[in-house]
Amino acid sequence: MSQSGLPDRRTCVLLFNDSDGVFDKQTADDVEKRLRISAPSDLSVYRARPAHNSDGLEDIARFIERQSANRILIVGCHAGTAQSLTDRIARATSLPAAHIRHESIHAPKRTVSGTGISENEEVVAVATKQIQRGIRAVELVEDVETIEIPLNRDVVVLGDSECARVAAAEVSQFGFRTTMVSALDVNPGNGQFELISGARLTETSGVTGAFEVTVTSGRNGSAETRTLSCGAIIDARDPADASVLESELKRLDPAEDDSQLIVSLESLQGKVESLPRIPRQRTVAIVLDLKTDETKASTAAACEIALTIQRNGVFQVHLLCRHARVAAPEIGDLYDRAREAGVAILKYDNQPTITRARSDSGDGVEIRCLDTVLNAPVSLECDIVAVSRHGLSNDLSDVYVNNLHFSPANSSLPGYFLAGAATGEHYGPQATAEAIAAALEVRKLLSPAKLEVELSTAVVDEEKCAICLTCIRTCPHGAMRVDSEKNIAENLPQSCQRCGICVGVCPARAISLPEYSEEVVLALLD
Amino acid sequence: MTAASELTVLGAEVTVVEQSSIVGGHVTTSSYCCKATSSCARCGVCVAHTQLNSSLQDPRIELHMGSAVERFAIAKDGVSVQIRQRQPAIDYKACVSCDACIDACPEHCITKYKRAEITQYAIDYDKCLRSRGEPCTACADACTFDAISCDKNETTKTLHASALLVATGHEPYDATKKARYGYGSSSRVMTGLEAETALADKDNFGDPNERVAFVQCVGSRDPSIGRNFCSGVCCAYALRIARMLKYRNPDMQVTVYYIDLQNFDREFTSLLSEVKDLGVEFVRGLPFRIDEEANGTLAFAIEAADGSEGKAHYDRAILSVGIDAREDADGLISTIGLSSDENGFLASNHPSVFTCGTCARPMSIPETMAAARETAHSMWTGSLG
Numbered sequence: 001m002s003q004s005g006l007p008d009r010r011t012c013v014l015l016f017n018d019s020d021g022v023f024d025k026q027t028a029d030d031v032e033k034r035l036r037i038s039a040p041s042d043l044s045v046y047r048a049r050p051a052h053n054s055d056g057l058e059d060i061a062r063f064i065e066r067q068s069a070n071r072i073l074i075v076g077c078h079a080g081t082a083q084s085l086t087d088r089i090a091r092a093t094s095l096p097a098a099h100i101r102h103e104s105i106h107a108p109k110r111t112v113s114g115t116g117i118s119e120n121e122e123v124v125a126v127a128t129k130q131i132q133r134g135i136r137a138v139e140l141v142e143d144v145e146t147i148e149i150p151l152n153r154d155v156v157v158l159g160d161s162e163c164a165r166v167a168a169a170e171v172s173q174f175g176f177r178t179t180m181v182s183a184l185d186v187n188p189g190n191g192q193f194e195l196i197s198g199a200r201l202t203e204t205s206g207v208t209g210a211f212e213v214t215v216t217s218g219r220n221g222s223a224e225t226r227t228l229s230c231g232a233i234i235d236a237r238d239p240a241d242a243s244v245l246e247s248e249l250k251r252l253d254p255a256e257d258d259s260q261l262i263v264s265l266e267s268l269q270g271k272v273e274s275l276p277r278i279p280r281q282r283t284v285a286i287v288l289d290l291k292t293d294e295t296k297a298s299t300a301a302a303c304e305i306a307l308t309i310q311r312n313g314v315f316q317v318h319l320l321c322r323h324a325r326v327a328a329p330e331i332g333d334l335y336d337r338a339r340e341a342g343v344a345i346l347k348y349d350n351q352p353t354i355t356r357a358r359s360d361s362g363d364g365v366e367i368r369c370l371d372t373v374l375n376a377p378v379s380l381e382c383d384i385v386a387v388s389r390h391g392l393s394n395d396l397s398d399v400y401v402n403n404l405h406f407s408p409a410n411s412s413l414p415g416y417f418l419a420g421a422a423t424g425e426h427y428g429p430q431a432t433a434e435a436i437a438a439a440l441e442v443r444k445l446l447s448p449a450k451l452e453v454e455l456s457t458a459v460v461d462e463e464k465c466a467i468c469l470t471c472i473r474t475c476p477h478g479a480m481r482v483d484s485e486k487n488i489a490e491n492l493p494q495s496c497q498r499c500g501i502c503v504g505v506c507p508a509r510a511i512s513l514p515e516y517s518e519e520v521v522l523a524l525l526d
Numbered sequence: 527m528t529a530a531s532e533l534t535v536l537g538a539e540v541t542v543v544e545q546s547s548i549v550g551g552h553v554t555t556s557s558y559c560c561k562a563t564s565s566c567a568r569c570g571v572c573v574a575h576t577q578l579n580s581s582l583q584d585p586r587i588e589l590h591m592g593s594a595v596e597r598f599a600i601a602k603d604g605v606s607v608q609i610r611q612r613q614p615a616i617d618y619k620a621c622v623s624c625d626a627c628i629d630a631c632p633e634h635c636i637t638k639y640k641r642a643e644i645t646q647y648a649i650d651y652d653k654c655l656r657s658r659g660e661p662c663t664a665c666a667d668a669c670t671f672d673a674i675s676c677d678k679n680e681t682t683k684t685l686h687a688s689a690l691l692v693a694t695g696h697e698p699y700d701a702t703k704k705a706r707y708g709y710g711s712s713s714r715v716m717t718g719l720e721a722e723t724a725l726a727d728k729d730n731f732g733d734p735n736e737r738v739a740f741v742q743c744v745g746s747r748d749p750s751i752g753r754n755f756c757s758g759v760c761c762a763y764a765l766r767i768a769r770m771l772k773y774r775n776p777d778m779q780v781t782v783y784y785i786d787l788q789n790f791d792r793e794f795t796s797l798l799s800e801v802k803d804l805g806v807e808f809v810r811g812l813p814f815r816i817d818e819e820a821n822g823t824l825a826f827a828i829e830a831a832d833g834s835e836g837k838a839h840y841d842r843a844i845l846s847v848g849i850d851a852r853e854d855a856d857g858l859i860s861t862i863g864l865s866s867d868e869n870g871f872l873a874s875n876h877p878s879v880f881t882c883g884t885c886a887r888p889m890s891i892p893e894t895m896a897a898a899r900e901t902a903h904s905m906w907t908g909s910l911g
Contacts, residue, residue, distance in 0.1 A: 016622070025670065049620070049671070057585075077622070079643055084583040170903075293795045323786035327758030329869070329887060332747070336754070347786070347810065372810045375831035408896035424792035430893060433900040440899055444535065 009139040012044045012069035013131065014060065014085075016076035027123055028076065034128040043135070044069060048076075061092040071138045072100040075131055079104060096144040098456030098515050103134035137523045142514050148450040149494050151209040152231035153177070155442055157193075158201055158213075159236030160184040163420030163431035167234045168193045170439035176446060179228055181215050183241055196226070200241075204233070207478075208415035208494040209451050231415065232442045236435065238390070238421035245389035248290075252354055252387070253365075261356060261365050261384055265302065268386040272309055275383075281316055283382040284309060285367055287352065288321040290391040297427040298390050299325040303334040305386075306343045318380060320346045320369065328427065346380070347372050354385055409438040412476040414495050417441050456514050457496035458503060460489050464510035471502035471511060527581035528895045529691055529882060532902035534586040538909070541588045541685055543595065543609050547616050548646040550578045551695040553891070554639050555648065556719050559726030561766040563773035568793055569766055570891035575642035577895065582618050582644060591615050592651065596682070598862045604688035604909070605878050611681045612651055614665050620673035621647075630668035688909035689878050691901060692864065694855065696884035699745025699753070699847040707744065707845055712818040715843045717744075718763055725770060734775040736841040739826065740764045741812060742784040746848035755869055757848030757888040761788040764846045765801055772804040781807040781840070783826075790890060816843055849888035880905055 013035065015028055032045050044067040046060060064072065072089065074082045082102035090097040105127045153176055157168040160182035168180040169191035178193035180186075185197045199217035202225070206212040213228045245264055253262035263271050265286060272284060286302050288294050299321070306317045319338070324345065326332040339345060352369035365385045371378045409417045417438040420431035457479070460471075465488040472480045472489060477497050483490035489511075491502075503511045512518070527549055530540045548554050553574045561567035581587060592615045597608035623645035628636045635650040655662040656679065666676035701709035701717050709715045716724075718740075724731040732738070742764060746757040761784070768780050787798065787808075802808070813826035819839075826838045851870025858864065862879060864872045871888075872881045882901040883894045 081583060081643075084580060293789055293798075295789060323788070325788055326747075326786070327756045327788045327888070329755045329867075329871075332755050373831070408892055408899070424789070424794070430896070433893070433896040436903050437896045437899040440532065440535075440903060 006139055009071055010044075010067065010069045011071040011073055011135050011139055012046060012064050012067050013135065014046050014048045014072060014074045016048045016074070027120070027127070030124045031127050031131065034124060035131060038128070038132070039135075057088055057092055060089065064089070064093050064095070070095065070099060070143075071135075071141070073131065073134045073138050074100065074102045075105060075127075075134065077102075096146055096454045096456060098141055098144045098454060099138065101134060101138040101141075101515075103130060105130055133524060137520050140517070140519045140523050142517070144454055144456045144514055146452055146454045147493070149209060149453055151446055151448070151451050152211075152229055153446050154179070154228070154230040155232050155234065155446070156181060156211070156213045156228050156230040157234045157236065158182075159234075159238065159420065159422070160186050160197075161236060161238060161420055161426055161431065162428065163426060163435045164234075164236035165189060165191060166432050167236055167419055167435035167439050168195075170436055171234070171442050174439065174443045176442065179230075181213070181228075183237075199226075201237075204416075207492045208413070209445075211415065231446050232417065233415065234417045234419055234435075234438045234442065235411075235422045236418075236420040236431075236438075238426060239395040240389045240391075240393045240421075242389070244393045245387075248392050249387065253356055255356070259363075261363060262354060263384065263386050265305065265386045265388045268305055268384070269308070271384060271386075272312075272315060277314065280361065282314065282384070283318065283380075284315045285318040285320060285365070285380060285382040285385045286388070287354065287367070287385060288319070288388050288391050289323070290352070290387055292391055292393065293322065294325065294388060294390045295425045295427060296325045296328055296331055296430075297425065298388050300328075300331045300334060300427060302388060303331070303338045303343075307334065307338045307341055310338065310341045310343045316342070316344070318344045318346055318382070320348055320352065320367065320380075322348060328429070331427075346378070354387075357381070408434050409441045413478045414497070415445055451494055453493045455493055457493040457498055458491040458511050458513055460491060461510045461512070462486060462488050464508045465489055466508055466510075468507060470505050470507060474501055474505050476501065528577050528898035529693060529902040529905075530587050531577065531581045531584060532899045533906060534584060536902065536906045538906060539588075540586065541590065541687065543590045543593045543607070543685075545592070545594050545694075547591050547614075547649040547651075548639060549582065549589070549591075550574070550641075550644075550646070552698070553578065554641055554644075554646055556698070557639075557641075557723040557726040559722045561725075561763075561770055563770055567766040567769065567797070568791060569763070570895070572642060573895070574891050575644065579642065579644045585619075589618065590683070591618075592649070593683075595858060595861055598690075600876060600878065601686060604686065605690045606684060606686050607690065608682060608684045611683060613656065613678060613680065614649060614654070614674050614676045616647055616649070617673045617675070618646065620671050621645075622671055622673075624671075626668040626670070627665035627674060630664045632662065632664055636665065689880065689905040690862070691880045691882060691905060692858070692862065692872060692874070692885060693881070693883045693898070694852060694858065694872075694885045696849045696888070697852050699757075699850040701744055701845050701847050703751060704744055704748075704845075706815045707741065707813075707843070708816045708818060708824075709845055712816070712824065712843075714818060714822070714824050714841065715816060715845065718760065718767065718844055718846045721767055721844050722763070725767070732842055735777050736775075737779040737781075737839065738771060738842045738844060739781040739783060739824075739838070739840040740768060740844045740846055741816075742782065742846045743812060744845040744847050745850060747785060753848070753850070753869065755888070756788060758788055758790075759888065759890045760846035760848050761786075762790040762890060764844070765797060767844070768806045769797070769801050769804065772801070772806055776805075779807075779840075780805070781809060781838075783809050783812050783828075785810070785812065791892070813838070849884055852885070855885070877908060 046063050086097050086100045155171045155176045155178045157164050157180045168178050172178040172193040180193055180195050181199050182197045183200050188195045199215045202216045203214040209231045211230050215226055217224050253260050288298050306319050309315050310317045324335055326335050348369035349372045350370050352367055354367050357366040365382050367380045411418050419434040419438040420426045477495050479492045479495035480489050530542055533540045558571040561569050592612040593609045596610045599606045633653050635653045637648045639646050651657055663676040666674040698719050745753050771778055772780050813828045815827040817825050819825050824840045824843050828836050828838055830836050859866055866872050872885050874881050880901050882897055
């Protein structure tokens with residue numbers, strides 16, 4: 001009979017000598033003795049040393065198999081060590097990770113004496129009790145199955161930047177069939193991937209390993225829709241797309257194309273070259289951060305264009321920004337060179353106003369803003385004003401806003417990876433690093449032929465669920481959806497991270513996690 | 527360590543050679559703290575700790591602690607590195623963090639660093655009796671888990687590999703070099719790192735009603751001291767620390783003196799507006815002197831918009847020091863044949879040798895981890911070719 005009274009549960013306790021001075025060998029010996037006295041005969045105890053090499057692990061796995069243990073309790077090591085060990089034992093023994101529990105021992109702290117003799121009866125008593133409780137808890141975890149879910153090994157990369165291209169090229173080099181969806185026409189380079197250009201994403205659906213991505217190309221009358229199936233998505237899109245820029249420029253300067261004086265930063269070079277020479281020096285202003293903070297990429301691009309135009313000698317360039325983003329040595333250098341060449345930098349605060357104006361010298365543009373160095377409002381009259389599109393929009397995609405995973409590439413939705421502008425910085429070297437990090441994550445996810453998923457994920461009680469949709473709205477990982485046949489909410493085990501949020505928010509208490517079912521939790525409170 | 531972990535996933539066998547007896551560099555020793563208030567500050571410190579923990583546990587990564595590179599040669603198919611391993615050396619796969627070695631050491635050479643789930647022990651090799659030729663083995667004798675080796679004086683080993691990665695990190699800028707700011711002479715002037723350590727170990731420092739001022743760009747963007755580059759991370763940590771201070775002490779007066787504010791991720795705009803809403807004041811322009819007055823207050827000499835000089839008074843100054851290249855890198859540079867730029871940052875001259883992280887250029891924790899993955903990927907594909 002096991003601790004829990006359930007006849008088919010056999011637990012093996014992996015008893016380490018603890019960290020932080022709670023256990024030493026003698027204490028562990030005493031605890032083992034105590035356990036064996038009060039425990040039933042089918043409790044096995046393995047005295048472990050930190051088994052971080054594969055030899056030690058093999059020995060543990062063999063012991064577990066010989067004992068026919070189907071539940072494991074790890075005691076006496078750091079939580080971090082236990083986590084790593086849990087994963088490796090699960091793989092070595094084919095036991096589900098949900099059947100492996102770590103118990104932290106909270107006992108009065110004592111210093112290990114040189115002789116290693118334990119005299120502390122209290123520690124032994126407390127530890128034994130906690131271990132017995134842990135055994136009961138792990139035995140109460142219901143049997144958990146592992147299922148195999150087929151993975152779609154195609155990949156979709158979204159974006160029109162170099163970052164997106166690098167991601168697509170790397171992923172296809174790893175051997176996955178890749179499609180890049182770009183809003184603009186881009187050059188795929190040597191990449192071995194399919195390119196759909198002039199298209200934008202209209203919908204994403206599906207689950208980790210089996211997404212459906214719908215893209216639409218063309219505009220208005222001639223729109224064409226295509227749905228792509230893939231196992232992973234890399235999102236390197238820039239929220240500040242061409243249409244946002246177009247409408248803002250039109251709003252600021254409704255004049256006809258050729259007589260526009262407020263233009264995009266990308267077209268500035270061409271614009272100044274097309275202007276006829278006149279006796280006085282023309283003024284050009286570049287405005288960054290107009291509605292939202294821009295990044296290093298914008299400072300670099302603006303400084304480069306400003307420097308080129310200033311060196312012409314024909315124009316005086318003013319660069320207006322809230323902050324100069326120079327956190328890369330080569331950008332700092334470019335900024336200094338622009339200043340040395342005579343580019344006037346104006347650091348402003350509050351919204352600048354940009355309006356077309358007529359003055360004695362002809363048609364022009366007036367900019368008014370608050371100069372933070374002079375601490376006074378200033379007005380600047382220019383011939384041409386260029387606006388950077390990245391300062392016009394900061395629409396964060398949902399997948400980024402609720403991102404719990406701070407490491408590069410990962411988002412809250414497993415299988416949906418972020419890189420470049422999607423994470424905030426599309427400056428070349430940084431964005432490239434992120435593209436490769438995302439590609440490596442895709443490779444990790446899609447390399448196995450099938451996805452093995454342990455069903456220790458959230459379970460919905462059919463009788464209690466009222467399809468109120470709370471769990472579906474709250475899950476940050478997109479792991480809950482409506483099962484229209486059964487008429488209940490359904491958990492998607494390939495995306496579920498077992499965070500427990502759905503369990504907590506369900507008004508009907510209809511959801512549970514096997515490792516933390518009511519029985520288990522009650523056993524732990526004992 | 528991120529690169530090492532990524533390489534093992536790609537299929538490589540990895541050996542890490544670390545000069546000190548701890549891994550993680552400043553993430554471990556500088557006590558970077560969690561900067562959450564009611565929301566995560568996204569600084570990446572906890573992610574770094576998790577990465578270090580998993581790398582330390584990884585059976586596929588061989589660690590040589592207390593080891594320095596003595597010789598380096600380009601070999602057929604890669605590189606050959608001769609290392610000199612100092613002792614005592616700690617095997618973290620056996621260590622259970624019982625602190626017996628700390629108690630046993632007669633010279634108090636061992637310092638414990640407990641960060642999140644990892645505990646490491648830094649041995650001061652200069653203080654250790656063995657460095658003076660004395661045959662002390664107190665720490666190894668005290669360790670009942672055979673985690674410390676102390677049997678030889680030094681061992682030499684030659685390692686062969688297809689590629690070498692240099693990721694030796696950085697030093698924070700030494701604020702005593704900016705003498706005008708009074709660091710080192712006034713106890714009320716501290717660096718951002720010291721502020722982090724104080725906040726990591728205790729809940730707070732100083733008086734909840736204090737007047738605190740941050741000075742940005744100390745050791746960065748400053749041609750007068752020969753450091754004309756932006757370190758990038760100081761605006762990020764200053765804003766996050768300012769947020770923590772104001773959140774915990776609403777009556778504290780917090781001011782930030784800056785040139786520009788560098789953004790760090792998509793949340794920059796919202797973090798900045800949150801910090802302003804909490805009442806943190808921002809002043810564009812750095813003070814040119816900080817003096818401690820007779821009554822213990824700090825006087826900042828500042829220039830007003832009209833060019834006139836003024837003074838502002840605070841109880842505490844936090845200098846946001848930047849990332850500096852390590853001063854002790856010369857040996858490594860000449861042994862491996864690396865190049866270093868005018869600021870001391872390293873670059874490789876050979877396709878089998880790579881540099882990554884803050885030894886190559888200033889960068890933040892998340893950027894370092896992304897760059898590490900990219901470098902691991904390049905090393906791996908390079909070694910296959």
